[in-house]
Amino acid sequence: MLSRRDFLRASVGATVAVWMWGGSGESQAQPIRIGHQLDRTGAVALFGRWHNRALDAAIRLVNKQHGINGRPVELVNSEDSQTKPDVGKDEFEKLVTQKRADFVIGSVFSGTNIATAPLAKTLKTVYFPQGIATDITERFGNRYTFKSYHTVRAAIEAAHEWVFANLGKRFTIVHSVIDLGRSQAEDWTEKIKAAGGTVERIPVPFPAPTDLFSIIQKIDLSKTDVLYHAFTAVETARFLQAALDQNLQATVKILGLIEGIDILSTADPSLEGTYFISGYPRRADQVPEELRDFDREYRRHVGITLDGFSVENPREVVPIADLFGSWQAVFLIKQAAELVNWRSKSDTPALIRALEGLTMPASVNFPQGAQFLRAQDHLVFHDHYIEKVEGGQLTVLARLPKEKSLYKTNADYTKEEF
Amino acid sequence: MLLLALLNGLVWGCLWALLALGLALIYGTLGILNLSHGAFYMVGALLGWLLTPALGFWGALVVAPGLVGLAGLALARLTRLERNTTAALLMTFALMLIIQQIAAIALQAATGELRHPIASPVRWPIPVGDRFYDGYRLIAAAIASAVLMGLGVLWGLTRWGCCVRAVRDNRDLASIVGVPVLWVQWGTFGLGAALAALAGALVGPIAREVSPTMGVEVLLVSVLIAVAGGMGSFGGALAVAFVYSFLENLLTVLADPMLARASALFAIGLIALVRSQGELFS
Amino acid sequence: MRRWAVLVGLAGAILLPWLWEGAALWVINLFIWSLVALSLNVLYGYTGLLSFGQGVYMALGAYGAAWAIIYAQANFWGALLSGLLCALVGALIVGWGSVRASGYSFVVVTLVTAFICYLVALSADSITGGEDGMSFRAPALTLFGLALPGHSVGVRYYLALGALLVGVGVVYLVSRSLVGLALRAVRDDAIAAASLGYDIFKVKVFSFVLAGGLAGVAGAVWALSKEFVRAGLFQPFGAFMAAQPDPDPLIAVLVGGAGTLLGPLWGTGILLVLRELFGSFWPQGYVLALGVAIIVLRPRY
DSSP states (O other): OOOHHHHHHHHHHHHHHHHHHHHHTOOOOOOEEEEEOOOOSSTTHHHHHHHHHHHHHHHHHHHHTTTBTTBOEEEEEOSOOTTOHHHHHHHHHHHHHTSOOSEEEOOSOHHHHHHHHHHHHHTTOEEEOOOOOGGGGTTSOOTTBOBOSOOHHHHHHHHHHHHHHHTOSEEEEEEESSHHHHHHHHHHHHHHHHTTOEEEEEEEOSSOOSOOHHHHHTOOGGGOSEEEEEOOHHHHHHHHHHHHHTTGGGTSEEEEEGGGGTTSOTTSGGGTTOEEEESSOSSGGGSOGGGHHHHHHHHHHHTBOTTSBBSSOTTOBOOTTTTHHHHHHHHHHHHHHHHHTOOSGGGHHHHHHHHTTOEEOSSSSSTTOSEEEETTTTEEEOOEEEEEEETTEEEEEEEEOGGGGOOOOSOOGGGSOO | OHHHHHHHHHHHHHHHHHHHHHHHHHHHHHOOOOTTHHHHHHHHHHHHHHHHHHHHHHHHHHHHHHHHHHHHHHHHHHTTTTSOSHHHHHHHHHHHHHHHHHHHHHHHHHHSSSOEEOOOSOOOEEEETTEEEEHHHHHHHHHHHHHHHHHHHHHHHSHHHHHHHHHHHOHHHHHHTTOOHHHHHHHHHHHHHHHHHHHHHHHHHHHTEEOTTHHHHHHHHHHHHHHHTOTTOHHHHHHHHHHHHHHHHHHHHHSOHHHHHHHHHHHHHHHHHHHHHTTTTO | OHHHHHHHHHHHHHHHHHHOHHHHHHHHHHHHHHHHHHHHHIIIIITOOOOSOHHHHHHHHHHHHHHHHHHHOOOHHHHHHHHHHHHHHHHHHHHHHHTTSOTHHHHHHHHHHHHHHHHHHHHTHHHHOTTTOEEOOOOOEEETTEEEOTTSHHHHHHHHHHHHHHHHHHHHHHHHSHHHHHHHHHHHOHHHHHHTTOOHHHHHHHHHHHHHHHHHHHHHHHHHHHTEEOGGGGSTTGGGGSSSOOOOHHHHHHHHOTTOSSHHHHHHHHHHHHHHHHHHHOTTHHHHHHHHHHHHHOOOO
């Protein structure tokens, strides 16, 4: 009979053995290590998996391009950030201190980004958060955090003129009370007020209630041109479905960020006729002419079909635009590291200075098009698109050049010490 | 607008009543707080979705609660839930964890994700003013209230109802006069589970999705309702379920959705706290 | 032999952050969650009061520390003290109102209270950060005139270790004292205890507040170590919403042995080891194993 104590001894022993075995496998080779704060489980697990795939593909491409400064690049994954800020932060620490990551690509979950940012500075490691909360480039970022894909504020800045001119200025904003929703509501309110429009805001608890009926009841159709929604991906689907139940799609124009439906098929009737602000067209034939060669390469490397689905599973939608954040972060590192001949982490301040104000031409490394990284808030600016679901397919209505998303920032990280 | 809010309040009142009643029945006869109630609700929604291709939605609506009810009865028997100790309560806690996790594993294996959309079985949009009301909800409410009335008849007029009340009031005495106490207890547990599952299967097409954790919050809210209604009383649970539902829907439309949910739950919670100080304790 | 083992274990525990930093990060979690389980054991194991709401006092401790740092720029010790005080006050209020309930009623009250606290924390998101939570920087720890960075692994580790040792010490002293006897008397037979002259109400309130205080310290240490708090800490069964739940204190107590001094520590360790083991080959099996463990172990009280 195994007593409780024997069992304990055995299990502790076993874990220690597993650890030692795993720990001793690390080699003393020379590769540059890029860490990934990977959420394998939890709300953003699907995004985590795809970002990891994009990173893997990007690093294989870098190694084909003779690595960085001639050194090979290696991807090191964290165990599991679990879509939890406190766990993600510990995983970041382990990536840097134990797995000796030189750079870390962050979680897609803004909460994890915000919790991790101060530690990136403490550990003097460049960190590329992948959440789209504006705060990571304003209040909560620092000299070591770089945002390689848009934030909420940049997207709204880019789109607001087109939206006011083409859809209307009388808004009803239904938003989740988490930061992702609230920040969109606040930024839009400011823009609408400045343009002389009207805005009605309806905050929705998070997680959203099982039944959204009464919330949709609150929308006053006679005072609404544009119904704007700001939810997490899962809740957006339920919101649009509930709106369809009350036939709102027929009476108002429905708008949101593409992040809300990033992993949803657009064939669902509740999406028909709705508008989205996106960072990149989902379908290859909607990509601007001059970027199509790069687009084809990018899709081939990551494993995305021309319609935006996974190559292996033709029913799985790939968050194609979102992945640029991770893909391009790798090439940002490459471009800056080669500029300053980065050798070890003691060269990181020089690399940060090189990144600040860097411009990137369109190429297979930057398939999203020509971009630049603003020095003050460490945010990359790229083109945006307005897409509409027509006949079950996302179709581009307008391309908004990156200069349009250039808003005035309050941050200035360049004044911070290293 | 107000009319629709009231109507929706009525629909949800029926559904909450089903849930709270199941919980109250189990408390009355077994004397335990069934923490796996939310899990049975979730299984109801899950089975409703799984069985629909084979049996059609209406068939699934009958079979899913039936299956869950039988499973509940078997589980109550196997884990000897009738022993009125803290252990029984912890057993239901364990059941909650196990059921929830099996559902998560199954759903992940079947669909690759932890949540799955559910389509509405009927398309019956009723035009009201400048928008529509989903007619399925009325059908769901009708079914729920029919079941509630049936239960009322069972409770008040049949031998079974008499036995249940006897066990609730005095177990030993009931046993002496020949009531099969154990079977009444196990059967009531099964019935409570079946009610939760029916509620889950009915809510599925309203919530438009199933997920393994959908029962957690439902459990807490139905505990609040059942306790506020005075655990073990039929009418109390019913009344509080409707009060809660009307409050939530009306406040959402008239005030702020944030405030509505919090204050409706807060109100019921306070009643529950006061109540559990009073009669529950004696 | 036994004494040597204890000495080697203690020495290992003290030197761990110097020897193996990665393991230290893991052990910090073990210490903190052990302290939470220890606190619940005072309530459930020693006094026989089953609670599903112990997370509330951990959350109050965490928020107490966070608020002190964010709004009052408190130093390290100030934050800890603030966490402890918040939890103590909360436990006193809830305990005073709830321990008269016995058996299931008490369980219901703890559950309802926790749910209400969670709702309040969600609604008051301007000060709690809601589900997003709030992050902050842990202040430097000043000790004997030395200022140590608050977020270093060493400081976090020794803080957690120290808190756990103090917690174990307090529980040991209490359990050996007359008060400890009173707790067990109330647990085993409340009527007999009353007839012996114990004031059952006072004994229970004491147990509730002691448990709350210990959980509060654990929460404050958690917050200082993670530099982060969120409203979800209050949520009853909230841990089980995550794919890889943190060690549930109640299950830890049941697994390790309720009413024993070090049982909760072993229990927490087993849960964390299980999570680690399952995590490598079948992450979803962990919660399943927890459920089966409760049924197999057949709780005593």
